Amino acid sequence: MASVLYGLLHSVVPPLAKAVWRPEVVGLENVPRSGPVLLASNHLSFVDSVVIPIVVPRSVTFLAKEEYFTGTGVRGAISRSWFEGLGMLPVDREDTRAAMTSLDTALRVLGEGGAFGIYPEGTRSRDGRLYRGRTGVAHLALSAGAPVVPVGLTGTDRLQPVGSRLPRLARVRVAFGEPIDPAGRYDGVPSGRARRLLTDEVMRAVAGLSGQEQAGTYNDRAPDA
Template identity: 55%
Template sequence: MLYLIVRALLIPLVRLIYRPVIEGRSNVPMRGPVILASNHLSFFDSIVIPLMAPRRVVFLTKAEYFQGRGLRGRLVRWFFTAIGSVPVQRGANRAAQASLDAALEVLTAGDAFGIYPEGTRSLDGRLYRGRTGVGWLALTARVPVVPVALKGTDRIQPVGNRLPRISRVTIRFGTPLHFGPEHGEATSAMDRRRATDEIVRAIGALSGQEYAASYNDPAKV
């Protein structure tokens, strides 16, 4: 119920202020488990996708977003709780696998799960090599993967800016990708890499971003 109230309140507001261009919403299955795999440019991405998608999308969200102080911290915590985001710790391999297991639970329940294959925000606008967690998830769950491309969210809240700016955004939902047994197994590193690369290529075809053949390391940008 809280989720429906949040959408009813925020969707008209977001449409009025940011005038989002939304393409391909019909590509997102309205029922059943599905993965939405998106590029990642801004904190705002995790707001615009759940609001503009035609169905509820669950993201794993950094635990830090649930631990903020002050009015802003409370608002951020309330929003992510309201839309059903799941807080996770980042870092060690064990934490990464726990995150994937939590994602698999979301899909097993028949829900839509959102993921950023790059792992973290791109600071220079390029599309970085995908982490193979998304490949593992696609090959394990055997559910459709909808590539998603966001444009303009980096102008709304550039890294380091506390307050959002007003700028038009575009969100494109691509044709679902399917990973059946012929695509290999999640236990194979090579199969996970191939599936991940196919997903990232589909995202890049929608976003038009320059591709960086390395992993995203913000410390080096």
């Protein structure tokens, strides 16, 4: 059912959104058309998880709050169909094992040859700076043997500012960098060190694409919604 919804939504939403938002897309040729791949992006707005799948010509799986899938009535059905149709999967953020569950879900998607979207910062930036990446992205890349395509988003914070329920008209830029393939690069390097090195490389690439100042610290502030 989800694949049918994805097909229907992807045939309608991307052309419509592109016509309205007119996003500038750079480096799309860097996204492999098949096989496992991680799209590691900066995170400025809730709508980031909609913008990236709209411009990528293959299904990209992101995780979304479980509440979006559990509503009742007509509104709940619409919400569930929308997020499922966009290829999103639910995660219970209140579960203490949510982080591990998220990694397991991502590994499953990658193991099936899919594309998985991830925000190494962990949560949205409130001040426009790029925060230090958490090493989950490297863990996934090294475990699955999947390349990482860095993504730099610009303007999505104006497209849907924090607290806004609906997107607005704003120019958006989506830049995809060259894939970073970890295969064979960290042989003999302790696993923790390898994850840190790879994550930092990914974040430097994201910073170059987005033009953001690097904060140098983790973003520990929880998003409002």
